[in-house]
Amino acid sequence: MFFELVTSMSRQQKSLVFAVVDALVIPIALLTAYILTAPITLAAATTAQFAPVVLGLVLLGSAAGWRLGLPQTKLNAYEMRGIIRTVPLAVTLGVACFGMGKIFGLPVPAAVCVVFSLLVLVFSASWRIVLRQITLEIYRRGSDRMRILVYGAGKTGQQLVAALRQDNSINPIAFIDDNPTLQSSVIAGLRVHAPSHIAELTEKNPVDRIVLAMPSLNQPALARIAHGLRHLGSEVHALPSFASLVGDGALKKSVTAVSMDDLLGRNRLENELPSVSEAYSNRRILVTGAGGSIGSELCRQLIACKPACVVLLDHSELALYNIDKELRELSDGLKVVPILGSVQNAGLLSEVLSEHGIEVVLHAAAYKHLPLVECNPIAGLTNNVLGTKIIADAAREAGVDRFILVSSDKAVRPTNVMGASKRLAELVIQDLATRNDGTQFSMVRFGNVLGSSGSVIPLFEEQIARGGPVTLTDPAVTRYFMTISEAARLVLLAGSFARGGDVFVLDMGKPVPIRKLARQMIEAAGYSVRSDENPQGDIEIAITGLRKGEKLHEELLISPDMLTTPHPKILRAQETLLSEFEIATALRELRSAIENRDEDAARKVIARWVERRLETEQVQDGSA
16 A cells, blocks of 8 residues: 555655655754753743744745755655755754744744754754655565675675665675675675575575676686576676776777687688579478578578578477578568478478479488487487488479488598488488489588587587686597588589589688687687696686597598589589498388387498498598
């Protein structure tokens, strides 16, 4: 009830209430002054004689107070400025009291006037302070307040608490500080606790947010503290110093970005790769894995080609929703059809290809995270190999003009299940290309894509943000890199160059040392690398060892023989393939292992049809 009353009053109504209270203060202050300085009993006649004086003082005080803006001053804004404004009012009323006493011939001693003036000042300020506390309590009880724990009881923390107390929706509850001399003391009205007490504090009373108010600490140290607090279930934020917010001179931190050319180890090729609008203009295109990193960029670049229809296939509801929404916002009038499903669903694929008259299939759907596929070989082989076989067969039966498989450099001499699954998928497509006169089957093989899900760049960014260490599997490991835009353009160009059975690769220059990449990203974020040579550095590069099945250096080619294409940066690889009988046998053995959930049998299929086959090719290459 009180909360509704307070919050429903207008500013003008509140000013009138303040003016009435200020008017009541005047007779109370005068009576109190008489009691304190001239203790007498006022008779009714005496009281009547004083009535004109009291009335005159009330009218004068009300007019002067309104003129000074006291009733219009908000309670939160009163404080010292309001008290200073009240001083001339009190002095004016003290002088007027003495003058009116003389005019009306009343016994008003000078001492009474002095005390009366002081009491007006005290009472006017006091009732506002009391009312402010009551009002704050009403507001606080009438709304939910965010409970804040401030980590750092120094100047910044104290300034933060002073500022937060001006907000009715926030309740600072305690300080946390590493300094033992501050622990158990009370600063700014809050008790200071040791970091070891945080869990206990949050268990007793839920804490909505922990604010790190220690701007003197470097960012990695703050990030490590924040990372250690996340398990408490509270939001963790870091507060810069108030001086650094101004950005004056050296206080403002300058952070430089890593050049993309430095990350790639070469110049970017987007501008060197020509447009392919003609090959996809007015065509009906199916993109599998459309919600993934490569699939979504393919869709974006296809918009510029003005296709007749783009069908998006993905088994992730969220990923499909996001790319469908984005394409509809970016394109005007383009027909976009989202299909929620898997490439392992043969019936669905045949229906989609037939119903929408698909002419081009860009097959980007795959499980590509090496450690996950290594731990789940059945799922990886099912999706990457059998899924590719299912969509490719459906495309051939539907009379699709072009089918482009998005492959990986890990398919070259694979040492892990993911790479082997992609190589088997390539062999499936190559086999279909040799015995099909309708659909042109081809594939594109490229290295690591910067910024794609699961790639090293987002991982390093996350590790740097939480203060390190940045993990590296081996100090000598190298990788080929390309941008998402380059990858998508390569796929689209390769599709326009395809003649059937081609394996296209992009000339990506020299492989990039991952240790160099980690150092560049740490330094670009404004930190230094901590090492034996620089023990005071901010972030360490930790060596964890190569993961199971991971290579030290990736390759793009199985055979060194290369053919040119219409573009000098895109090359066509010449590689041997399995016969139709060998592919059929390999797929039959693989299906049997998958149906029986036999991981050992599945790995034997890889060993027989991928690893041994590659050994034979290497011997043949060496003898040649």
